[in-house]
Amino acid sequence: MNSREITTQISKAADFLNLKKWDYGASFSNDYSVQVDKGEAKQLKASQKQILTLRVWNESNLVGITTTSDISVSGIKKALNQANIASDFGNKNEITEFSPLAKVPIEIKDAKKRNPVGIKKLLTILREAEIKLLESHESIKSVPYNGLSESFYERVYANSDGAFRSYTKSQAALYLYARAEERNKKPRSSGSVKLGYGVEDIDIESCIKDASNKTISHLNYSSIKTDKYLICFSPESFLTIINAFSSMFNARSILDGVSLSNKNSIGEKLSTEALNIYDDGLHEKNISSSPFDGEGTPTKRLCLIDKGRIKNFIHSESTARIFKTNPTGHAGLGSKVSVSPDWIVVEKSKENSDLKSSLEHSTYEGEFVYIEELNAIHAGVRASQGSFSLPFDGWLYKNGKKISIESATVAGDIKYLLKNIVNIESSQEVTTSGISPHIWVDELSITGDA
Amino acid sequence: MLSSQIKSNEIDFGSCNKDLLEEIIFYGIGLGADFVEIFIENTDNSSVLAEEDFITSVSPSFGKGAGIRIFKGKKDGFVSTNDLTKHGLMRSVSQAIEMLDITDNKREVFSGLNKHRDYSLSKKKWINEVPSIHEISEKLLVSTKSLKRNNKIITRKGSYSRNLQEVIIASSDGTYVSDIRLHQTVGLNLIASDAQYRSSGSRRFGSSGMPNEFRLWDHEKAANDVFESSMNMLYADYVDAGQMPVVLANKFGGVIFHEACGHLLETTQIERGTTPFENKLNEKIAHESVTAIDEGISEGSFGSLSVDDEGMEPEKSVLIKDGILKKFISDRAGELRTGHKRTGSGRRQNYSFAAASRMRNTYIAKGEHSKEDLINSISDGLYCKSMGGGSVGATGQFNFAVEEGYLIKNGKLTSPVKGATLIGEAKEVMPKISMCGNDLELAPGFCGSISGSVNVTVGQPHIKVDSITVGGR
Numbered sequence: 001m002n003s004r005e006i007t008t009q010i011s012k013a014a015d016f017l018n019l020k021k022w023d024y025g026a027s028f029s030n031d032y033s034v035q036v037d038k039g040e041a042k043q044l045k046a047s048q049k050q051i052l053t054l055r056v057w058n059e060s061n062l063v064g065i066t067t068t069s070d071i072s073v074s075g076i077k078k079a080l081n082q083a084n085i086a087s088d089f090g091n092k093n094e095i096t097e098f099s100p101l102a103k104v105p106i107e108i109k110d111a112k113k114r115n116p117v118g119i120k121k122l123l124t125i126l127r128e129a130e131i132k133l134l135e136s137h138e139s140i141k142s143v144p145y146n147g148l149s150e151s152f153y154e155r156v157y158a159n160s161d162g163a164f165r166s167y168t169k170s171q172a173a174l175y176l177y178a179r180a181e182e183r184n185k186k187p188r189s190s191g192s193v194k195l196g197y198g199v200e201d202i203d204i205e206s207c208i209k210d211a212s213n214k215t216i217s218h219l220n221y222s223s224i225k226t227d228k229y230l231i232c233f234s235p236e237s238f239l240t241i242i243n244a245f246s247s248m249f250n251a252r253s254i255l256d257g258v259s260l261s262n263k264n265s266i267g268e269k270l271s272t273e274a275l276n277i278y279d280d281g282l283h284e285k286n287i288s289s290s291p292f293d294g295e296g297t298p299t300k301r302l303c304l305i306d307k308g309r310i311k312n313f314i315h316s317e318s319t320a321r322i323f324k325t326n327p328t329g330h331a332g333l334g335s336k337v338s339v340s341p342d343w344i345v346v347e348k349s350k351e352n353s354d355l356k357s358s359l360e361h362s363t364y365e366g367e368f369v370y371i372e373e374l375n376a377i378h379a380g381v382r383a384s385q386g387s388f389s390l391p392f393d394g395w396l397y398k399n400g401k402k403i404s405i406e407s408a409t410v411a412g413d414i415k416y417l418l419k420n421i422v423n424i425e426s427s428q429e430v431t432t433s434g435i436s437p438h439i440w441v442d443e444l445s446i447t448g449d450a
Numbered sequence: 451m452l453s454s455q456i457k458s459n460e461i462d463f464g465s466c467n468k469d470l471l472e473e474i475i476f477y478g479i480g481l482g483a484d485f486v487e488i489f490i491e492n493t494d495n496s497s498v499l500a501e502e503d504f505i506t507s508v509s510p511s512f513g514k515g516a517g518i519r520i521f522k523g524k525k526d527g528f529v530s531t532n533d534l535t536k537h538g539l540m541r542s543v544s545q546a547i548e549m550l551d552i553t554d555n556k557r558e559v560f561s562g563l564n565k566h567r568d569y570s571l572s573k574k575k576w577i578n579e580v581p582s583i584h585e586i587s588e589k590l591l592v593s594t595k596s597l598k599r600n601n602k603i604i605t606r607k608g609s610y611s612r613n614l615q616e617v618i619i620a621s622s623d624g625t626y627v628s629d630i631r632l633h634q635t636v637g638l639n640l641i642a643s644d645a646q647y648r649s650s651g652s653r654r655f656g657s658s659g660m661p662n663e664f665r666l667w668d669h670e671k672a673a674n675d676v677f678e679s680s681m682n683m684l685y686a687d688y689v690d691a692g693q694m695p696v697v698l699a700n701k702f703g704g705v706i707f708h709e710a711c712g713h714l715l716e717t718t719q720i721e722r723g724t725t726p727f728e729n730k731l732n733e734k735i736a737h738e739s740v741t742a743i744d745e746g747i748s749e750g751s752f753g754s755l756s757v758d759d760e761g762m763e764p765e766k767s768v769l770i771k772d773g774i775l776k777k778f779i780s781d782r783a784g785e786l787r788t789g790h791k792r793t794g795s796g797r798r799q800n801y802s803f804a805a806a807s808r809m810r811n812t813y814i815a816k817g818e819h820s821k822e823d824l825i826n827s828i829s830d831g832l833y834c835k836s837m838g839g840g841s842v843g844a845t846g847q848f849n850f851a852v853e854e855g856y857l858i859k860n861g862k863l864t865s866p867v868k869g870a871t872l873i874g875e876a877k878e879v880m881p882k883i884s885m886c887g888n889d890l891e892l893a894p895g896f897c898g899s900i901s902g903s904v905n906v907t908v909g910q911p912h913i914k915v916d917s918i919t920v921g922g923r
Contacts, residue, residue: 037721040525044549046542047530047802069513069532082510089498089508089583119549144722179724179845186875187845226691256501257605257641335507336499379839379851380871384605384641385648389871389921391849407847409871409921411691447691447873447921 003028003156003166006071010054013077014160019084021057023098023159025294025333026050026071033149034122036130038142044119052076053333055096056083062090065335086335094255096337099317099327102163102296113152114170114198122148122199126174129204133176136212139219143211145177145191150199157296157333165292172199176211180219188221188404190214190373190393193432195287214372217395221404224396224448230368230422231410231444232361235346235429235436237371237392242277242344243433244381244388245414249279249304249312251319252339258384260415261310263323268310271418274352277305279314281329281342285430289343294333299342302328307349314339346436348424359423359440367398369446371410386414408448417441459536461516463492463616470536471620472563478520478543479560479622482552485521486543486560487621487782489759490514490534491801497611498583500590503598508583515801520546524787528804563626569756570616573630577614579661580632586610586664590636593669597640599677602684605641610634610664615800617759625761633658633752633905635894638672642680649868651680651853656752656894658905663750679836679854682866689855689867689922695831696872696915697824697858701893702837704908707742708812708897709840710848710876715744715769715777716795716807717784718900726846726877727775735775736880739817742770744779746794746810752894753810753907757794760805764794769812773881781807799902806901813909817886824885824914826861832870832920833858842876849873849921871921879918887912 001009006026014022028050035042053067054076064087066079126148133143150172158164177191192210196202233241247253248261248270261268281299282289292298295317303311315323316331316339332338348355361370371394380390389411395402423440461467471488478486492514499507516539517530527546531538581589590608597606615631639652653676657663698706719725727735736742746755746764757763760782767777780788781796784807796805825833838851852870856863892909 041550042525042721043804044525044527044546045529045804046527046545046549048532049530049802050532065509067509067511067513069515071532078512082512086508086510086583089505089587091504091506093504094506120551142723144724189843189845335509375843376839376841376849379841379849382650382851384650387869389851389869391843391847391871391873391921407873407875407919409691409849409873411688411869411871411921411923445691445923447871447919449693449919 001071003154007158007164009073009076010080011160013080014056017080017084019056019080021160022055023157024052024054026052026156027153029151029153031149031151032116032119032122033147034119034126035147036123036126039127039131041123044123046119052079054079054083056080056087058084058087058090061095062087062092063096064088064090094318096318098159098161098163099295099297101298101327102157102159103161104298106291106298108167108291112197113168114200116150116152117199122150125199125204129174129176129208133178133208133211136208137180137216139180139182140178140212140215141181142179143176144179146175148174148199155290157292157294159296163296165296167291170198171287172196172202174202174204174207176207178211178215180215182219188215188218190218195432197287218393218404221406223406224408224446226447228443229446231441232368232370233439233441234370234372235438236431237374238346238436238439239344239431239434240374240377241414241417242346243341244377245383245386246341247383249310249314249341250339251313251315251323254313255319255322260386265310269308270305270310270415271308272354272421273307274349274355274424275305275308275421276303276347276349278303278345279341279343280345283343283345283435285435286343293329293331295327295331295337297327297329297331299329307351314341344434346434347428348426348437352424355423357423360425361438365400369405370395370397388412388414406449408446411445411447417444461490461534461618467618468563468566468626471626474536474539474543475560475620475622477540478547479558481547482554482557483520483522483547484558485622487519487760488539489517489801490618492616494577494614495612496583497609498586498590500587500594500608502606503591503595505587505591516542517801517804518542518546519804520550521786522550522552525550526783526804530802558622560622561624563620564624567627569627569629573632576630576632576661580612580634581664589669593638593673596670596673597638597677602642602644603640604643607639608637610636619759619761621761627757627761629757631658631755632661634664636664636667638676640676640680642684644684647684649680649683651676654894656905657750658752658754660750683854683868686866686868688869689832689920691920691922693917694920695828696918696920697828697831697833698910698913698915699835700887700889700891700909700911702895702908703834703913704813704893704910705837705840705895706850706872707814707910708809708906708908709842709850710874711742711880712744712809712812713842713899714846714876715779716809717778717780717788717790718806720778720788721784730775733775734773736770736773737883738773739886740770740773740880740883741768741815742813743767743815744769744809744812748811751811751892751907752905755810758796759798760796762792762794762796764810767793779807779809781805797901797904799904803901806899808899808901808904809897809906811892811907811909813890813892814886814911814913816888816890816911819885819887821887821889821912824887824912825858825863827885827914828858829860831858833863834872846875846877848876869922873919873921879915882916882918883913884916885914
């Protein structure tokens with residue numbers, strides 16, 4: 001069944017069950033991926049997936065939900081029945097409705113959808129990439145984590161009020177994670193990830209070069225003394241931190257009591273006036289962009305921090321109603337509708353006179369720690385408390401020299417971190433999770449072995 | 451209900467599927483595969499969330515799918531699909547064969563499937579024995595209510611999830627197995643707040659194959675535990691970073707062995723060349739006080755299984771005996787590519803993942819010391835009463851968050867501290883586990899890795915690590 005036929009089947013089955021109000025979100029995908037090991041194919045994968053999430057409203061306007069991969073006529077009937085039963089337990093204290101924006105016209109572009117290249121081509125490309133990476137430096141002995149994949153998918157939202165949205169996309173990803181070994185030294189690893197709409201859009205040479213350069217740059221390492229340091233966050237690592245604490249801007253988290261913000265935090269000063277942060281799911285560089293969210297609300301650019309102050313929260317339909325505003329296109333369909341950011345864009349505002357502009361990562365000659373990548377986010381972030389303690393890959397810059405840090409963690413508090421931003425570099429970089437310049441923060445604790 | 455729609459030429463969980471499965475395997479072998487494996491599942495899951503004094507989410511889900519794996523030499527092709535018709539399964543076999551680009555004329559022999567080993571016979575009644583949504587909701591609400599003990603508690607949550615998975619596994623070595631797996635988990639968590647101070651506490655309990663277990667769960671004891679923990683930590687200072695001896699509590703303290711060492715003993719790590727223990731079989735890799743076990747047979751434990759996802763009964767594997775490395779955790783691909791015999795550890799989250807060597811119930815065996823012996827032996831260190839999550843990097847570096855920690859001064863527990871992270875490398879830390887307590891206990895958890903998220907148990911008695919890096923402020 002295609003998405004129109006599924007909508008018709010759901011409508012028929014709902015009529016039969018006397019269910020007047022329903023909506024659904026569905027995803028259909030075909031994915032292909034390859035992994036290699038020293039020139040040989042290791043695992044080749046293909047998958048065909050379909051997932052349907054159905055919500056129904058009962059006579060008391062309470063919502064029940066069911067998720068299934070069985071999108072047959074009988075599967076749809078069973079899902080509606082289960083959702084109907086679950087609606088007896090619907091949340092009486094927070095009523096869910098259709099998004100008021102679910103039928104607003106939106107322009108859906110699918111011009112960037114690519115055609116599959118096929119497993120054999122994926123394998124050939126990845127084999128060549130692995131060989132080039134292994135040949136790039138004598139210390140690179142293996143590429144233990146590698147993969148090239150392409151995915152083709154359709155996402156759908158429809159409801160009993162006549163809303164119907166659908167879009168199709170393609171996406172490809174290449175990751176190369178190299179391992180270098182030298183005598184009497186610990187093995188060192190680093191890697192690179194590149195995304196594209198299709199394999200032909202991925203800059204493979206750049207991925208190989210980045211993985212090689214990063215790995216080699218960590219070959220000469222040293223432990224670091226436990227102390228407080230001036231820190232320069234790479235664009236990727238700063239975005240990791242912002243995403244980890246995005247509950248500060250999340251209306252769902254605020255209502256659930258797990259955010260550092262509260263309903264009255266709009267306007268609260270968090271950082272230097274030089275800091276602007278947006279969520280921009282439709283940004284042209286966002287390969288994974290979606291024109292609408294799980295409730296059918298159009299995706300849009302939203303300012304989260306304007307000149308250092310909280311400007312907006314991200315919302316679903318129900319949180320927006322409670323906050324007396326409009327949904328922002330950040331909902332995920334579920335029994336309890338989730339809210340999450342799409343693609344973070346960090347930039348320097350025009351009010352930047354208080355920044356120490358001499359702090360430029362490529363030219364600064366004083367001592368500082370450069371954090372290239374933060375690890376183990378799920379273990380080291382306490383979003384509800386604002387604290388973090390995270391292992392990282394990076395370098396200590398001292399006396400004009402740069403040396404990789406053997407093993408260390410950076411610890412602190414997100415509000416302290418934001419308040420202690422001392423420079424936002426001018427040049428932004430595109431990463432897989434957003435866009436940001438390098439960000440400098442004073443006085444963060446580093447724990448090392450020394 | 452665990453019964454799928456009956457169609458001609460489609461896998462039916464209520465019937466014998468032998469002829470259809472044999473036909474599909476013959477088809478794959480006829481096209482040149484060395485080995486064909488079919489994994490089919492039918493799931494019936496539900497979850498319930500209570501927040502404060504209300505049920506805020508009830509989420510049932512069901513589904514079905516198949517994973518087809520074809521080996522040719524040491525490489526394999528894996529295809530997953532939701533289409534369980536004969537046509538759909540054969541198309542998946544063809545796709546896997548095509549991916550592997552099989553061109554030689556060599557043909558393996560498939561002599562048909564063996565006698566059906568049906569582990570599900572006594573388990574079909576489970577679906578009728580598990581608690582109803584009504585029953586779950588009532589108990590969760592009582593639990594969250596019992597967390598409401600003072601005005602510092604700002605968030606109270608109770609959650610329950612039940613996963614019922616019916617599987618059929620058939621492969622060209624004759625394996626033909628059916629099973630039903632039941633996993634239930636229940637968790638409580640809260641956030642406490644007072645002015646600028648915040649703390650959180652959480653506990654999770656889990657079982658496998660015990661439909662009545664949720665009814666037996668002592669929610670009052672769990673609430674006491676999580677409340678006490680969060681109150682102790684509310685005004686705690688941040689720990690000072692540095693190198694120090696630590697005592698890790700039993701139960702979930704075992705996550706350190708799971709992450710730091712257990713993963714490095716999976717054959718997938720040998721295949722990748724990312725374990726320092728690859729060539730250390732029968733060599734000393736840990737302190738002589740350490741014996742470590744991985745098994746899938748403890749009744750009711752979260753990581754237990756009647757049969758693994760490749761159709762092999764799980765064994766009890768002594769990984770480390772008195773500090774000596776004795777065994778790796780292996781699956782079919784691991785045996786093929788590394789030579790280490792399968793241990794009944796081929797596991798996957800669901801049909802969309804190929805099985806891989808994964809831990810089950812993994813723990814350090816008990817020693818002879820009391821908890822007090824361990825703490826008394828330290829003049830200046832850290833007691834990690836409750837551990838959070840952790841991870842291990844590609845070069846064996848690990849880190850763990852300490853959820854509830856106390857300073858040890860002159861052999862006594864003193865003030866609570868927060869923000870601690872344990873950092874190290876397995877190769878360096880394992881020889882430093884110098885004392886094991888006599889109070890082994892297990893705790894459930896979820897482990898995410900190459901074949902998805904699987905249910906596991908971690909465990910240990912109280913253990914002492916002579917020196918480890920503690921990250922803090």
